[in-house]
Amino acid sequence: MNAPNTAQHLMPAVNQRPVPPALLDALKAAFGDRCSTAPAVCEQHGRDESAYTTVPPPAAVVFALSTEDVSRAVALAAAHHVPIIPFGVGSSLEGHLLAVEGGISIDLSRMNQVLTVNPEDLTVTVQAGVTRKQLNEEIKSTGLFFPIDPGADASIGGMSATRASGTNAVRYGTMRENVLGLQVVTASGEVIRTGTRARKSSAGYDLTRLMVGSEGTLGVITEITLKLYPLPEAVSAATCSFPSIEAAVRTTIQIIQMGIPIARVELIDANAVRMVNAHSKLTLPEQPMLLMEFHGSPASVKEQAETVQDIAKDHQGHAFEWATTPEDRTRLWTARHNTYFAGIQSRPGCRAISTDTCVPISRLADCLLESVAEVDASGIPYFLVGHVGDGNFHFGYLIDPNSAQERATAEELNHKLVTRALALEGTCTGEHGIGLHKMDFLVSEAGAGAVSMMRTIKHALDPHNIMNPGKVFVY
Amino acid sequence: MNAPNTAQHLMPAVNQRPVPPALLDALKAAFGDRCSTAPAVCEQHGRDESAYTTVPPPAAVVFALSTEDVSRAVALAAAHHVPIIPFGVGSSLEGHLLAVEGGISIDLSRMNQVLTVNPEDLTVTVQAGVTRKQLNEEIKSTGLFFPIDPGADASIGGMSATRASGTNAVRYGTMRENVLGLQVVTASGEVIRTGTRARKSSAGYDLTRLMVGSEGTLGVITEITLKLYPLPEAVSAATCSFPSIEAAVRTTIQIIQMGIPIARVELIDANAVRMVNAHSKLTLPEQPMLLMEFHGSPASVKEQAETVQDIAKDHQGHAFEWATTPEDRTRLWTARHNTYFAGIQSRPGCRAISTDTCVPISRLADCLLESVAEVDASGIPYFLVGHVGDGNFHFGYLIDPNSAQERATAEELNHKLVTRALALEGTCTGEHGIGLHKMDFLVSEAGAGAVSMMRTIKHALDPHNIMNPGKVFVY
Numbered sequence: 044m045n046a047p048n049t050a051q052h053l054m055p056a057v058n059q060r061p062v063p064p065a066l067l068d069a070l071k072a073a074f075g076d077r078c079s080t081a082p083a084v085c086e087q088h089g090r091d092e093s094a095y096t097t098v099p100p101p102a103a104v105v106f107a108l109s110t111e112d113v114s115r116a117v118a119l120a121a122a123h124h125v126p127i128i129p130f131g132v133g134s135s136l137e138g139h140l141l142a143v144e145g146g147i148s149i150d151l152s153r154m155n156q157v158l159t160v161n162p163e164d165l166t167v168t169v170q171a172g173v174t175r176k177q178l179n180e181e182i183k184s185t186g187l188f189f190p191i192d193p194g195a196d197a198s199i200g201g202m203s204a205t206r207a208s209g210t211n212a213v214r215y216g217t218m219r220e221n222v223l224g225l226q227v228v229t230a231s232g233e234v235i236r237t238g239t240r241a242r243k244s245s246a247g248y249d250l251t252r253l254m255v256g257s258e259g260t261l262g263v264i265t266e267i268t269l270k271l272y273p274l275p276e277a278v279s280a281a282t283c284s285f286p287s288i289e290a291a292v293r294t295t296i297q298i299i300q301m302g303i304p305i306a307r308v309e310l311i312d313a314n315a316v317r318m319v320n321a322h323s324k325l326t327l328p329e330q331p332m333l334l335m336e337f338h339g340s341p342a343s344v345k346e347q348a349e350t351v352q353d354i355a356k357d358h359q360g361h362a363f364e365w366a367t368t369p370e371d372r373t374r375l376w377t378a379r380h381n382t383y384f385a386g387i388q389s390r391p392g393c394r395a396i397s398t399d400t401c402v403p404i405s406r407l408a409d410c411l412l413e414s415v416a417e418v419d420a421s422g423i424p425y426f427l428v429g430h431v432g433d434g435n436f437h438f439g440y441l442i443d444p445n446s447a448q449e450r451a452t453a454e455e456l457n458h459k460l461v462t463r464a465l466a467l468e469g470t471c472t473g474e475h476g477i478g479l480h481k482m483d484f485l486v487s488e489a490g491a492g493a494v495s496m497m498r499t500i501k502h503a504l505d506p507h508n509i510m511n512p513g514k515v516f517v518y
Numbered sequence: 519m520n521a522p523n524t525a526q527h528l529m530p531a532v533n534q535r536p537v538p539p540a541l542l543d544a545l546k547a548a549f550g551d552r553c554s555t556a557p558a559v560c561e562q563h564g565r566d567e568s569a570y571t572t573v574p575p576p577a578a579v580v581f582a583l584s585t586e587d588v589s590r591a592v593a594l595a596a597a598h599h600v601p602i603i604p605f606g607v608g609s610s611l612e613g614h615l616l617a618v619e620g621g622i623s624i625d626l627s628r629m630n631q632v633l634t635v636n637p638e639d640l641t642v643t644v645q646a647g648v649t650r651k652q653l654n655e656e657i658k659s660t661g662l663f664f665p666i667d668p669g670a671d672a673s674i675g676g677m678s679a680t681r682a683s684g685t686n687a688v689r690y691g692t693m694r695e696n697v698l699g700l701q702v703v704t705a706s707g708e709v710i711r712t713g714t715r716a717r718k719s720s721a722g723y724d725l726t727r728l729m730v731g732s733e734g735t736l737g738v739i740t741e742i743t744l745k746l747y748p749l750p751e752a753v754s755a756a757t758c759s760f761p762s763i764e765a766a767v768r769t770t771i772q773i774i775q776m777g778i779p780i781a782r783v784e785l786i787d788a789n790a791v792r793m794v795n796a797h798s799k800l801t802l803p804e805q806p807m808l809l810m811e812f813h814g815s816p817a818s819v820k821e822q823a824e825t826v827q828d829i830a831k832d833h834q835g836h837a838f839e840w841a842t843t844p845e846d847r848t849r850l851w852t853a854r855h856n857t858y859f860a861g862i863q864s865r866p867g868c869r870a871i872s873t874d875t876c877v878p879i880s881r882l883a884d885c886l887l888e889s890v891a892e893v894d895a896s897g898i899p900y901f902l903v904g905h906v907g908d909g910n911f912h913f914g915y916l917i918d919p920n921s922a923q924e925r926a927t928a929e930e931l932n933h934k935l936v937t938r939a940l941a942l943e944g945t946c947t948g949e950h951g952i953g954l955h956k957m958d959f960l961v962s963e964a965g966a967g968a969v970s971m972m973r974t975i976k977h978a979l980d981p982h983n984i985m986n987p988g989k990v991f992v993y
Contacts, residue, residue: 244947488714
């Protein structure tokens with residue numbers, strides 16, 4: 044989640060539309076036990092990992108087992124002009140799952156089949172509820188892997204809907220580059236397919252990429268065809284400590300500008316290292332650190348690592364440590380992925396407000412250092428991690444959720460950060476999405492004309508505004 | 519261009535809308551000499567490299583110097599509900615430039631400024647009329663290059679509009695992956711921007727990729743921000759001959775499946791080698807051949823080349839020849855890029871009908887070999903070239919344009935080829951676009967539901983159907 048312009052944005056506008064009993068009856072008739080109105084079930088589906096205050100939950104949850112189920116549920120809701128909200132694992136950081144206009148949650152987590160693996164084509168087709176870890180587990184024997192790794196073990200459907208990425212994006216791209224095709228249930232309940240299994244195509248409008256990142260507002264993604272990659276012959280991970288964030292960032296900039304095909308290059312500031320050490324029982328030097336990984340043939344991994352080591356040394360990088368065994372690597376990366384939870388644990392009772400700006404690589408040092416100075420001056424506890432090879436980084440502001448003062452300070456910090464990132468030709472969100480939280484920022488970033496074009500598309504494809512309404516922009 | 523279902527498709531449906539004298543007067547008042555109604559100018563802008571029969575040319579050509587010019591011309595045309603057709607260098611193979619509903623051509627070739635190079639971010643922003651060769655010439659001193667290389671020296675605007683690719687796509691992707699942002703004039707004449715210079719973003723609908731590949735039907739692209747790449751430290755090109763097309767294709771499949779980061783892998787059949795030898799004064803063995811290029815550090819290029827050589831030998835690859843000097847490499851790739859013209863020269867007076875199917879790599883051998891057998895049996899002279907690393911290949915059927923029989927045979931061959939490619943989960947067009955020629959194929963490929971969604975978007979964004987009407991799908 045990300046801080047908005049003003050404090051009241053964390054209390055989202057709620058404009059509940061009525062859910063007629065006739066619809067609930069029809070859903071129960073259609074889905075039996077798989078349509079629940081139990082308060083605990085509805086409440087669990089009406090929140091996510093964002094810092095939003097609670098809003099009333101959806102009126103019912105439908106547990107879909109198939110695309111046909113989704114189609115039927117959407118068609119019924121559409122007949123009553125009632126909102127539907129797709130739900131994967133609930134790991135959104137931006138309020139995507141909140142029923143701000145009421146309606147029905149469609150839970151896709153039981154649609155968790157890996158449908159077709161085509162190892163010889165490096166493609167796989169999955170149902171939307173398959174999670175990224177499950178996918179990699181199920182395809183392990185093929186010698187292939189799916190690289191996109193947001194912090195949470197998110198569903199592939201949710202990752203597609205938010206255009207997610209993670210630590211491997213610097214080499215393998217984001218969901219934008221890795222989704223080949225989709226099956227989508229439209230606002231009328233119709234089922235369409237986009238894309239093919241061919242690696243490229245010039246056949247008509249790119250509906251695949253229109254849907255990827257549309258945050259459930261244009262349709263419900265039910266199946267996804269993804270690119271896979273051969274597991275690299277050799278993998279090596281390294282940590283390197285630096286005397287300052289600036290030195291670590293300058294090292295990263297040079298790695299990218301030289302075109303070194305590094306697979307991962309993550310910045311972890313001294314605060315985050317301290318939190319991760321405590322949480323994961325590690326003894327990493329409590330200095331800004333880069334956590335890197337190299338993929339390729341043994342010779343190419345060695346060559347990349349040597350070049351990067353030379354660059355790092357030019358910037359006073361030291362304490363280079365290598366993790367070449369799978370166990371050591373897993374431990375390091377698990378630590379990185381747990382930063383968010385390590386941060387939360389470091390201040391009992393706190394909530395983390397996570398920023399998500401992304402800037403062109405040459406602007407990274409400017410954007411980061413000024414923002415670090417601001418947060419330091421504010422007194423708010425925080426950690427900083429970043430997919431710095433992409434120019435994307437996250438501050439986690441660790442606020443006392445009961446302190447209006449801390450909330451306001453965090454939001455002011457984020458507002459300054461986003462303003463700075465946009466001035467540097469960057470974006471307010473590298474990978475988390477707009478959701479509820481960044482709707483104002485989207486207008487600042489894209490301009491009224493582009494947002495108006497998005498709105499025109501939304502009006503045309505969802506004339507009754509039933510697909511995850513209240514998100515991304517004002518209908 | 520590509521053969522459609524029936525012969526009459528090469529005589530496109532013409533439904534000329536009137537161009538009121540008041541509009542022509544207004545355009546002349548606004549643009550003076552830069553609005554031409556001279557027959558020769560209009561005729562030159564009313565055709566492209568496709569095999570279509572002539573249609574009446576546009577009523578006028580506006581030579582734009584700026585985005586404001588484009589905006590003004592579109593706004594004037596919009597006021598009269600008159601079609602506009604953007605024109606770059608005229609190298610479309612699919613009839614994109616034909617004024618099938620009349621209207622005004624907007625020539626963007628004078629918008630040929632490279633606006634901003636950001637070498638440290640590996641990005642560049644150009645006006646739409648900049649050609650790919652011009653761009654690479656202008657950025658030469660930065661040590662960076664732009665890899666997308668369709669056969670023609672196309673404009674970056676046209677390449678964006680058709681989602682073009684070329685020989686480097688197997689490593690560097692297509693225009694889909696390499697456009698970061700756009701400036702677009704919409705159907706009302708409004709100017710919007712899409713995307714930022716950040717490498718990734720989750721901010722709202724992906725308008726950039728909706729416009730890329732929309733073939734001028736949703737707006738006129740006036741500026742493009744592109745990714746650039748460091749010129750590789752080492753480059754090595756090789757040719758290798760094979761006893762059969764199948765052996766060459768099986769070699770390619772194995773290279774891709776092993777994840778070797780080959781930069782280019784092009785198939786040229788024995789017919790094409792013969793034509794290229796004659797046209798470019800080369801002495802390549804007249805057998806199926808792979809033309810490959812490796813990019814990387816000297817050590818990694820050597821390693822890739824050795825692995826590939828081993829794979830090729832397993833498939834009876836022989837006559838491996840290396841081109842390590844820039845001059846030798848340029849000569850080889852120029853020959854490849856000239857295949858189309860070499861083919862045309864091989865049969866004086868002929869026209870080439872070029873197919874453009876693309877299939878998943880594991881289906882490539884099946885798709886190609888059955889189609890080769892069909893063309894051989896037909897007696898139509900042809901050449902075959904392919905970006906086989908992507909599963910994309912082009913037959914060039916060399917027909918006598920005055921023979922209805924040959925035209926019909928070529929179209930039947932292509933129809934069978936596309937039907938086969940779609941059954942193998944491929945696409946009817948890897949890189950040329952739909953244009954006029956593949957509108958029926960688009961429906962077969964994407965399905966009525968997806969095409970209906972495209973149409974809904976088109977209706978919403980272009981309610982008077984003035985943006986390059988009559989292309990991609992029926993309005």
